[in-house]
Amino acid sequence: MSNIEQMRTADLVAALKAAAEPTRLRILLLLAGGELNVKDLTLILGQSQPRISRHLKLLCEAGLIERFRDGSWVYFHISDRQAGGRLALRLVADVDPSEASVRRDRERAEALKRERESVAQSFFEEHAADWDRIRTLHIAEKDVEAAMRRALGDRSFEFFVDLGTGTGRTLELFADRFERGLGLDVNQTMLTFARANLKSKGCTKAQVRHGDIYSLSLADGQADAVVMHQVLHFLSDPALAIREAARVLAPGGRLLIVDFAPHGLEFLRTREAHERLGFPHDQVAGWLQDAGLALRAVEDLAPKAGSRDDMLTVTIWLAERPATQMPITKISLPKEEAREGAR
Incomplete structure (x- = not known):
């Protein structure tokens, strides 16, 4: 029996309900591609910080994602070491990647990633010697x-x-x-x-x-x-x-x-x-x-x-x-x- 099948019925229902909301599903799709913080998600999804924070709180409570602190920043990710995380990955794997909103979110996430890493590259170029x-x-x-x-x-x-x-x-x-x-x-x-x-x-x-x-x-x-x-x-x-x-x-x-x-x-x-x-x-x-x-x-x-x-x-x-x-x-x-x- 898989760890997902070993989840309590109440926990499984709560997790599925949390993932069913459209914005939260979009968040899971983004986090399946890597760790992000609240600011990242507000920029990608075009929604307010309080709203994104509320969605993240519900996903954490459902056990689908985890949070960790890095200095004054908090990042969120999906951990496949937990049953909830493995369930999240299974759910997002069934989403059509060619769907317009999914493709748009992915493109924005990639653009944000390139922008952030270009800051590091500029620093390298300035200080290479x-x-x-x-x-x-x-x-x-x-x-x-x-x-x-x-x-x-x-x-x-x-x-x-x-x-x-x-x-x-x-x-x-x-x-x-x-x-x-x-x-x-x-x-x-x-x-x-x-x-x-x-x-x-x-x-x-x-x-x-x-x-x-x-x-x-x-x-x-x-x-x-x-x-x-x-x-x-x-x-x-x-x-x-x-x-x-x-x-x-x-x-x-x-x-x-x-x-x-x-x-x-x-x-x-x-x-x-x-x-x-x-x-x-x-x-x-x-x-x-x-x-x-x-x-x-x-x-x-x-x-x-x-x-x-x-x-x-x-x-x-x-x-x-x-x-x-x-x-x-x-x-x-x-x-x-x-x-x-x-x-």
Whole structure:
């Protein structure tokens, strides 16, 4: 018996009633394509914020969607780890995608997504030459890079992929570990800089090219290792990017994610085009599980005591496409030291 069939009759009826209202069905269709906040939905659907908030509240109460907070923003999504979420996905799968209102909502959502991500791209273009310097404003990059190398271990990789390669620094860092390296980035200015950087460092086994992190031009199961270094917080749909990274991993292949722990520095949204203010362990773990990957290790790199107030903690997640069963480990600094560093 499926989890949906195991839902209580009252819960199932409530969920179906909630989904039957036209605007709420449109909301479910949009959330099936990725996480959105109230402001996004008001712009796409052309309805007032109180009205959209009311619809979202009813959908949450019916168990069809979930909400999570990211700084001062609240996002909504459909989680297929819950029976209500799986029911929502089954319902929207039966909706004709060519219907005029459905097509119009999808086009508006895509336009909004492109507009938001163009802000990040403009920032990249403006700061391409000093992007590595900007990264060091948050936590010592040498410490992060050392932890990245420890996480991936001493093994060598036949095909190594760096998503959102930026300046190509990650390819340079692991040049001694792979036979063939590929860096993908959507920004041509960054790619130009990365090519020049890798050439000057003698990284002849690595190349970079244009690529969409949501739709990689790579075959399934092709990569032995994929790295996403300080990429997720710029994305509108981090979960989709993780699923796409998982798709190209070979059995036993490893995915290394490096990003910020949750923080409250709201100015990073405007000053540095951050979409998300860090990620809690369980959120990324859920995305990895949904993508069919096994979480192998988590490591927090907290700033040292006495650091500036705007220094951020960096988290490293190591996941693997299962080939063997391994225990999950969790590594972090002592609580007292991490607490002092956060002051």
